[in-house]
Amino acid sequence: MYKIVDKKVMAEGTVCQLEVEAARVARKAKPGQFIVLRIDEKGERIPLTMAKKNVDKGTLTIIFQVVGKTTAHLATLEPGDALIDVIGPLGMPTHIEKYDGPVICVGGGTGVAVLYPITRGYKEAGNEVIGIIGARTKDLLILEDEMREVTDDLRITTDDGSYGHHGFVTDVLKQILEERNDVKMVVGIGPVPMMRFVCKTTEPFNVPTTVSLNPIMVDATGMCGACRVTVGGKTRFVCVDGPEFDGHQVDFDELTLRLRMYVEEEKKSYELFKQKHA
Amino acid sequence: MAEKGKKKIPRQAMPEQDPKVRAHNFDEVPYGYDEKLAQLEAQRCLQCKKPKCVEGCPVEVEIPQFIKFIVEGDFAAAARQLKNKNSLPAVCGRVCPQESQCEQTCILGKKGEPVAIGRLERFAADYERNNNLVTIPEVEAPTGKRVAVVGSGPASLTLAGDLIKKGHEVIIYEALHTPGGVLIYGIPEFRLPKAIVAAEVDYLQKMGVKIETDVVVGKTTTIDELLEDHDAVFLGVGAGLPLFLNLPGENLCGVYSANEYLTRSNLMKAYKFPEYDTPIALGKNVAVIGAGNVAMDAARTALRLGADTVKIVYRRSRAEMPARAEEIHHAEEEGVQFELLTNPVRFIGNEEGWVTGMECIRMELGEPDESGRRRPIPIEGSNFTMECDTVIVALGTRANPLIPSTTPDLKLNKWGYIEADPETGATSKEGVYAGGDIVTGSATVILAMGAGRKAANAIHEYIMGNA
Numbered sequence: 001m002y003k004i005v006d007k008k009v010m011a012e013g014t015v016c017q018l019e020v021e022a023a024r025v026a027r028k029a030k031p032g033q034f035i036v037l038r039i040d041e042k043g044e045r046i047p048l049t050m051a052k053k054n055v056d057k058g059t060l061t062i063i064f065q066v067v068g069k070t071t072a073h074l075a076t077l078e079p080g081d082a083l084i085d086v087i088g089p090l091g092m093p094t095h096i097e098k099y100d101g102p103v104i105c106v107g108g109g110t111g112v113a114v115l116y117p118i119t120r121g122y123k124e125a126g127n128e129v130i131g132i133i134g135a136r137t138k139d140l141l142i143l144e145d146e147m148r149e150v151t152d153d154l155r156i157t158t159d160d161g162s163y164g165h166h167g168f169v170t171d172v173l174k175q176i177l178e179e180r181n182d183v184k185m186v187v188g189i190g191p192v193p194m195m196r197f198v199c200k201t202t203e204p205f206n207v208p209t210t211v212s213l214n215p216i217m218v219d220a221t222g223m224c225g226a227c228r229v230t231v232g233g234k235t236r237f238v239c240v241d242g243p244e245f246d247g248h249q250v251d252f253d254e255l256t257l258r259l260r261m262y263v264e265e266e267k268k269s270y271e272l273f274k275q276k277h278a
Numbered sequence: 279m280a281e282k283g284k285k286k287i288p289r290q291a292m293p294e295q296d297p298k299v300r301a302h303n304f305d306e307v308p309y310g311y312d313e314k315l316a317q318l319e320a321q322r323c324l325q326c327k328k329p330k331c332v333e334g335c336p337v338e339v340e341i342p343q344f345i346k347f348i349v350e351g352d353f354a355a356a357a358r359q360l361k362n363k364n365s366l367p368a369v370c371g372r373v374c375p376q377e378s379q380c381e382q383t384c385i386l387g388k389k390g391e392p393v394a395i396g397r398l399e400r401f402a403a404d405y406e407r408n409n410n411l412v413t414i415p416e417v418e419a420p421t422g423k424r425v426a427v428v429g430s431g432p433a434s435l436t437l438a439g440d441l442i443k444k445g446h447e448v449i450i451y452e453a454l455h456t457p458g459g460v461l462i463y464g465i466p467e468f469r470l471p472k473a474i475v476a477a478e479v480d481y482l483q484k485m486g487v488k489i490e491t492d493v494v495v496g497k498t499t500t501i502d503e504l505l506e507d508h509d510a511v512f513l514g515v516g517a518g519l520p521l522f523l524n525l526p527g528e529n530l531c532g533v534y535s536a537n538e539y540l541t542r543s544n545l546m547k548a549y550k551f552p553e554y555d556t557p558i559a560l561g562k563n564v565a566v567i568g569a570g571n572v573a574m575d576a577a578r579t580a581l582r583l584g585a586d587t588v589k590i591v592y593r594r595s596r597a598e599m600p601a602r603a604e605e606i607h608h609a610e611e612e613g614v615q616f617e618l619l620t621n622p623v624r625f626i627g628n629e630e631g632w633v634t635g636m637e638c639i640r641m642e643l644g645e646p647d648e649s650g651r652r653r654p655i656p657i658e659g660s661n662f663t664m665e666c667d668t669v670i671v672a673l674g675t676r677a678n679p680l681i682p683s684t685t686p687d688l689k690l691n692k693w694g695y696i697e698a699d700p701e702t703g704a705t706s707k708e709g710v711y712a713g714g715d716i717v718t719g720s721a722t723v724i725l726a727m728g729a730g731r732k733a734a735n736a737i738h739e740y741i742m743g744n745a
Contacts, residue, residue: 024498038455044546044555045455070555085455087492218546218556219463221453221494222678223518224538228529235522235529240680254529257631261531265557272552 001082002037005059009075011140015065015110016075017051022086023058025050031121032094032212032244034114035060036220038085039073046070047217047239050089051113051143060086063113063142069269076277090220091243094210096121099184102128104176105151106169106198108190109135112143114212115189120150122187128152132172134190138163170197177205185210188247192256199247211247213238215258230254289391290319297611301581304467304549307608313353316401320348323393326385331395334383336728339363341380341395348398357406358413360399365439366432366727368407368474369461371400373571374724375602407477414484418445423741426451426508428495428681431459432723433714434514435478436730437737438487444738448486449508451493456545459516461723463545464537466575468582469605472544496680501688501710509741510709512733513696514726517715518678522671523567527625532559532633536568536576536672543579561668564588565636567622568672569599570720574606576670577614588614589664593621593641593654619643619654623661625669636664674720685710695719703733704740711737 006019025035029050036045052061066072077083096118103122107115112133123129131151135141136159148154155172156164165172169190177183186209188198195211202209215227215238222240229238232249236242292315294300294308311319323345331341340359347356360367376382376396384392406412423446427434430452438448456462458475483489493499495515504511520535522528539558542548546556564580566573569592580588590609592599595618599606610616619641626635640660643652677694689697689706696705696712703711713729715721 024493028498042547042554085492087453087455087494088497090494090497218538218541219454221497221518221680223463223520224541225520225522225535226538228522230529235524240678254631258529258531260630261559262557265551269552269555269557 001084002086003082004077004079005057007077007079010063010142011065011135014140015063015142016071017061017063018074018077019054019059019061020083020086021058022060022088025086025088026053026055026058026060029053029060029089030093031096031117033089033091034243035062035086035088036090036217037062037083037087039070039077040084043073043084044070045085045087045218045220047090047214047220049114049212049214051116063110065110068266069273072270072273087220090239092241094118094121094244096125098126101182101184102130102152102180103185103187104130104132104173104183106132106173106186106188106190107134107147108169108194109140110142111190111194111212112147115187116143116146116150118187118189118212119147123150130176131155132157132169132176134158134164134169136160168197169194170201173198174201177202177207183207187211192252192259195247196252199250199252203248209247210244211250212243213245213250213255214243215255216261229258287318287322289322289394290315290397292394292397297608297613300468301578301612302584304582306471307468310404311397311401313351313405316348316353316398317351319394320345320398322386323349324385330383330385331380331393334380336379336724337363337731339380339399344402345393345395345398348402353402353405354409354411356402357411360402364399364727365436366478366723367399368403369432369470369478370724370727371396371398371403372470372474373465373722375722377603379724407474412477412481414481415443417443417485420447421445421742423447423510424449424508425737425741426504426511428501428504428511428513429453429459429515429714430457430479430489431461431514431516431714431726433726433730433733434459434512435482436727437512437514437713437734438482439485440731440734441737442482442485442487446738446741448488450487450489451495451499451504452489452491453494454545455491457489457491459514463541464572464575466540466544466579468578469575494680496684501681501685501707505709510711510737512703512730512737513681513705513710513712513716514714514730515678515681515716517675517695517720519676520671521673521676523622523673525622525624527627527633528671530625530627530633531631532561532667533625533669534559534671536566536572536670537675539576539670540572540579543583549579549583558583559668560584561666562586563666564668564670565591565622565664565666566670566672567591568674569594569601570672570674571601571605572674573670573672574601574609574614576672578609578612580668580670581612581614585668589617589666590614591617591620591622591636591638591664593619594651595619595643598651617664621654621656626663633667633669634665636666636669637661638664675715676719677716693719701732702736703729704736709740
């Protein structure tokens with residue numbers, strides 16, 4: 001069992017942060033990698049990102065948005081409760097190198113949780129790092145302080161204009177790309193539509209763009225192929241080949257459809273959970 | 279009984295669930311022999327002095343001896359006799375391809391039907407377990423040696439049992455959350471009840487084998503790290519990467535690998551959704567591509583999940599189908615249809631990205647190919663569309679690169695499988711042994727067990743400094 005040692009509720013109760021004891025995963029975790037967890041015997045296996053790790057304490061911090069049954073159930077857990085399984089670290093770590101120009105790290109919604117350790121990795125490698133993080137509204141914005149610490153320049157956007165730039169992360173991204181022609185790398189992580197627009201924005205500027213995908217997975221060790229995605233016309237498994245890919249090559253249409261494969265079942269499961277916990 | 283009398287007894291069938299009923303539940307299909315049937319069948323055995331059946335068994339089970347105990351009514355002794363050579367008789371009695379092994383070489387089979395060795399094996403093992411007669415064998419004095427076993431399928435379970443008895447410390451590292459490997463995630467409940475696998479794992483644990491689940495070797499730890507605090511490592515990880523056809527539309531929703539479909543149903547218990555959280559597509563018209571045991575398992579699972587039609591789509595003819603005869607027979611009885619000499623060309627989907635059909639082409643058989651089977655050749659212009667809302671691709675597996683990619687000094691063959699000595703399981707890396715599907719490619723439970731046994735002997739010699 002993997003004990004929960006700390007919990008924080010963020011973004012008006014829609015986003016939750018749990019610190020979990022998983023020493024052997026924490027020891028190995030690198031930026032860009034993820035875990036799979038299962039809450040209890042009847043639970044499903046879901047992939048989640050590790051926002052932080054503490055090797056001395058042997059803990060991992062996961063941040064997730066409540067979107068369905070498993071995440072809703074996860075959000076009801078308190079310190080002292082435990083998860084039946086935490087497996088990882090899975091996937092390939094981010095390829096981080098020192099560039100002779102700025103790296104722009106763009107995050108939307110809970111995608112910022114995935115983005116944060118990667119941003120930190122780029123900063124620690126000696127890069128000039130520009131961060132752009134956005135949310136629908138100010139209260140939904142997460143990890144602002146942490147992102148500020150690991151960037152040279154952090155821009156904030158909100159869809160409703162309640163904080164920072166009124167508009168989308170891609171507005172600010174485009175503006176920076178127009179102002180500076182020395183940008184060497186863009187990392188875009190967030191909801192699928194946002195990642196698609198980040199890639200569309202960078203394409204005319206010919207800036208390499210990495211996205212981190214979060215499709216449906218089961219075993220997450222390459223055994224089942226549930227997470228397959230088309231990249232550059234080839235089928236890849238996100239769990240072992242990814243989760244990061246060249247965003248300009250990703251078939252986002254296919255990814256969007258595949259993410260909706262169990263939409264009816266997910267609804268049913270969530271409704272039953274809400275009835276039980278009403 | 280005189281030999282003549284023996285020959286008059288017909289091969290005894292196993293009572294089983296009615297096909298119409300069982301096609302809608304996940305309970306085991308055969309009920310197994312009762313004591314009377316088992317003794318009747320056991321009497322058919324001629325007790326050959328030079329038993330051919332034993333030669334047909336990859337782990338050389340002492341077949342006439344265990345059958346003799348059944349004739350005498352000492353069923354627990356029969357089970358113990360089996361376990362001398364086969365640590366998983368309840369499993370093998372259910373999933374071994376007996377018709378191409380022990381029963382194929384049974385002398386009775388020359389003129390009539392062979393002794394039902396598999397059914398007798400299953401009976402003895404079940405009798406012992408169901409009557410709580412399983413005894414935990416004494417293990418030898420501790421040697422102070424530690425062996426890491428990666429994966430917990432049939433090769434690893436066999437090896438772990440052998441090494442723990444010799445007094446070594448044995449720790450199994452399993453990537454999934456339940457030990458048993460393919461016996462848990464691959465083979466369905468109606469063919470191999472999970473309680474039987476759990477009992478076998480429990481037996482090993484009672485002997486002292488330790489099992490750590492949720493450890494993905496290659497990620498959570500590496501072979502080199504394991505070698506730091508273990509005297510040897512055995513890799514019994516299976517061939518865990520599904521093959522796809524690489525045809526247009528293969529990533530449509532509703533197109534599964536058999537690995538995914540069966541893992542959802544077996545390991546995650548998706549057939550009990552929403553009691554269990556993991557969902558699975560409940561297709562009305564299901565096409566399964568391939569005709570091996572895994573394809574039969576997937577097809578029969580689809581029926582039980584409520585499909586109206588389930589079709590096995592296979593590019594060769596009935597004679598070449600690689601599945602066990604009993605699986606094909608059971609599938610057919612339950613209503614699985616066979617579209618033979620048929621091959622998919624592309625998958626067709628709707629606006630929501632769901633598969634709605636499969637364009638296929640008819641095939642004919644030409645000259646034998648390198649596998650010795652007649653090569654299927656497409657018949658030009660014979661294309662047609664098969665309606666389906668779920669497709670399961672059951673074409674086999676290849677080697678998962680997780681361990682090789684983090685163990686550069688582990689030599690692989692050209693297909694990506696680990697190179698290992700067929701007699702000892704020794705790999706190119708000192709102290710590292712391998713066996714089962716990760717060495718041979720997709721094969722059978724019993725062959726993996728045979729490899730586990732050989733590697734156990736070799737590891738024992740190696741860590742005791744005799745090799």
